[in-house]
Amino acid sequence: MAISLTLPTIQNWSCHNCGGCCRQHAIEVTEEERQRILSQGWTANDGTPTGDALIERHAGPPWAKRYRLAHQADGACVFLNEQGLCRIHAKFGEAAKPLACRIYPYAFHPAGKQVTVSLRFSCPSVVANRGHSMKQNADEIKQLTRAVVPEGHERTPPPVLSKRQRVDWPDLLRVIDAIDATLAPANMPIGIKLQQTLFWLNLVEQSRFDKLSGTRLTEFLDIIRQAATEEIPLAQTAECPTPLTRMQFRLLTAQYARKDTAADLSAGWRGRWKLFRAATTFARGVGNAVPLQPIFREVPFDALDQPFGFPAESEELWTRYFRVKVQGLHFCGPAYYDVPLVEGFQNLALIFPATLWIARWLAASQNRTRLTHEDVSQALTISDHHHGYSPIFGSFGFRRRVSTLAQMGEIPNLIRWYAT
Numbered sequence: 001m002a003i004s005l006t007l008p009t010i011q012n013w014s015c016h017n018c019g020g021c022c023r024q025h026a027i028e029v030t031e032e033e034r035q036r037i038l039s040q041g042w043t044a045n046d047g048t049p050t051g052d053a054l055i056e057r058h059a060g061p062p063w064a065k066r067y068r069l070a071h072q073a074d075g076a077c078v079f080l081n082e083q084g085l086c087r088i089h090a091k092f093g094e095a096a097k098p099l100a101c102r103i104y105p106y107a108f109h110p111a112g113k114q115v116t117v118s119l120r121f122s123c124p125s126v127v128a129n130r131g132h133s134m135k136q137n138a139d140e141i142k143q144l145t146r147a148v149v150p151e152g153h154e155r156t157p158p159p160v161l162s163k164r165q166r167v168d169w170p171d172l173l174r175v176i177d178a179i180d181a182t183l184a185p186a187n188m189p190i191g192i193k194l195q196q197t198l199f200w201l202n203l204v205e206q207s208r209f210d211k212l213s214g215t216r217l218t219e220f221l222d223i224i225r226q227a228a229t230e231e232i233p234l235a236q237t238a239e240c241p242t243p244l245t246r247m248q249f250r251l252l253t254a255q256y257a258r259k260d261t262a263a264d265l266s267a268g269w270r271g272r273w274k275l276f277r278a279a280t281t282f283a284r285g286v287g288n289a290v291p292l293q294p295i296f297r298e299v300p301f302d303a304l305d306q307p308f309g310f311p312a313e314s315e316e317l318w319t320r321y322f323r324v325k326v327q328g329l330h331f332c333g334p335a336y337y338d339v340p341l342v343e344g345f346q347n348l349a350l351i352f353p354a355t356l357w358i359a360r361w362l363a364a365s366q367n368r369t370r371l372t373h374e375d376v377s378q379a380l381t382i383s384d385h386h387h388g389y390s391p392i393f394g395s396f397g398f399r400r401r402v403s404t405l406a407q408m409g410e411i412p413n414l415i416r417w418y419a420t
Contacts, residue, residue, distance in 0.1 A: 003145050003153075006116045007134040008324045013105065014131025018124055019084030021104050022077040024259070024385060027069045029055065029098045034067050036096070037088070046087060048078055069098070099147060106141065107388075108148050109329040110156040112169030115149050117141060118328025118335070121321055122385035127377045129320065159333025160340040162205040171213050175204065175341065178221040179326050182228070183319060190318040191419045192236075194349045195412045196228040203227075205342045238416035240305070245410045247283055248401050250301075253354040254282040255392055256383040257361070259293035289361060295378075299364040307420045308360045311373040318352065321380065330388060337394030346406045347393070353418035355383045360418075 029037070034055050042048045053070060060066035070078040079087040088097050095102075105120040117134070119126045134141070158172040167175075182197045183190075203224045212220055241249065258275070278290045288298040325331050325348060332344030339347070359371050359379035392398055405411050 003142065003149060004114050005138070005141060005145060006111065006114045006327065007138065007141070008117060008119065008327050009134055010320055011119055011126070011324050012129045012131050012133050013119060013123070013126050013137065016125045016130060017084055019076070019080055020124060020381075021101075021122070022080040022084075022086065023075060024122070025100075025104070026058070026071075027077065027098055027100050028058075029067050029069060029100075031067075033098045037069075037098075040088070040092060040096070042087075046091070047081060048087060054078060103144055103148060106144060107328060107330055107335065108145055109333070109335045110149065110153040111173065111329055112158070113154050115145055115153060116328045117145075118324055118330035120384060120387075121324075122381050124377070124381055127317065127380055129317075156334070159329070159338070159344070161209075162340050162342045164205070165207075165209055167209055167213065167217075171209070171217050172341065174217055174221065176326060176329065178218075178225060179345065180323055182225055183322050183326065186316075186319065188234075189419075190315055190322070190352070191415045192232060192234060193319070194322070194352060194415055195232045196225070197345065198349055198412055199228040199231055200224040201342050201345055236416055238420050239413055241410060241413055241417055245405065245408065245414070246305070247285060248405055249353070249357075249410075249414055250282045250285055251279065252350065252398070252401050252405075253357045254279065254292065255390070255398065256351070256354045256386055257292045257296070257358050293382075295365070296361055297365040299361060303364055304357060304360045306369070308356075308363060308369060308371045310356070310419045311371055311376060313373045314376040317373075317377065317380070321384075322348065325387075336388045337399075339394075339399065343399070343402070343406075346411060347402050348387075349411055349415065350402060350405070351383055351387065353414040355379045356418040358382055 037054060038051070042050055042054060044050065048054060049070065055067050056070045057065050058068045072078055072080070077086075081087050081090070086097060086101070105123040105126050107118040107120060109116045109118065121127050125131055158167065158169045160166050161172060161175065179197055179201075182200070183193050185193065200221075204221075207220075209217065258278075278292060281287070281290045285301045288300055289296070289304065291297055326345075329335055331348040332339055332341040336344050336347065355376065356371070356379070359375040362375045362379055363369070363371055386393060405414070
């Protein structure tokens with residue numbers, strides 16, 4: 001059966017060999033991939049370890065071992081050479097690499113009869129919108145889709161709409177289209193568009209759809225979207241978040257700001273103790289923010305709550321980011337810990353203030369008090385590295401933190417406060 005793709009046509013991408021993905025991701029391999037790599041005959045002359053030192057066991061019981069590519073002392077993949085290129089690719093071609101390496105930065109998600117395509121903004125070329133259009137990449141994407149998407153994908157049930165509601169694929173995609181339409185206008189600040197979406201999704205969460213579907217659902221969505229434009233003013237004044245809100249937000253943001261390369265994950269009890277001390281510091285919010293990776297330095301928490309401005313050129317990046325995630329269903333259901341659509345968008349919206357907080361930290365680490373577009377771009381590669389891929393974000397504790405901020409009505413204010 002031919003697979004029908006929905007591509008994010010507003011996004012461009014080509015690999016520019018920065019090597020970033022080979023330095024920050026732990027690549028799990030299947031048993032077939034493990035055997036293939038071990039049989040490729042790597043020697044010391046290739047600049048790699050040999051034999052079993054190429055691949056390490058990292059999880060699973062003895063009868064179901066799980067393996068990943070080994071890493072160099074600095075956390076880089078063992079196959080990354082001095083020029084930032086993959087040795088497997090150079091010696092045997094792209095098809096010889098593990099599937100996880102070939103897929104990045106694409107993400108594929110069933111959507112009824114369609115398969116949606118999203119991208120990971122942990123890749124600097126995705127953030128910069130550099131490279132070929134998705135239409136030009138369509139043949140490559142289709143080949144990858146066949147390798148990733150299982151037969152019968154069209155039978156995958158849609159994500160739950162909210163804790164109270166489940167709708168079929170056509171109606172869920174109507175909600176997705178309405179979110180995308182709210183985010184699309186280029187002449188409106190992204191913070192306003194996020195607040196409008198949160199407003200009317202809150203109404204969706206409170207509504208019942210037993211007899212509301214098809215064109216009637218579309219009409220209902222149009223009505224509440226219009227209500228959101230009237231309710232959310234363009235001219236806004238941000239209020240300083242409450243101490244409880246700031247504590248919850250700092251702990252959430254610390255998860256996005258941390259580094260979890262293979263080297264970090266293998267740091268043992270010392271690494272866990274370091275993270276525990278950092279979490280305690282972020283919970284208190286007193287004194288200096290403890291650097292969670294080398295690009296940060298100690299900066300007073302109070303300094304990061306001062307206005308840093310918002311670069312006008314970052315508007316396009318943020319609109320593109322959210323639309324790619326929404327169009328690709330890269331924020332709910334199987335793509336995001338099986339959370340309902342409404343909760344998933346609350347998580348997604350929080351990336352905005354969290355990333356701006358991280359961008360402030362980057363700027364303050366260089367003794368600056370104004371954000372640049374480069375700060376925002378770099379911060380987004382850091383935060384989106386985790387989105388949907390770090391298990392902690394699907395944990396009860398993290399989801400409870402997001403739920404608390406949503407129930408307190410604090411997510412819109414966090415968006416306003418950190419965009420100032």
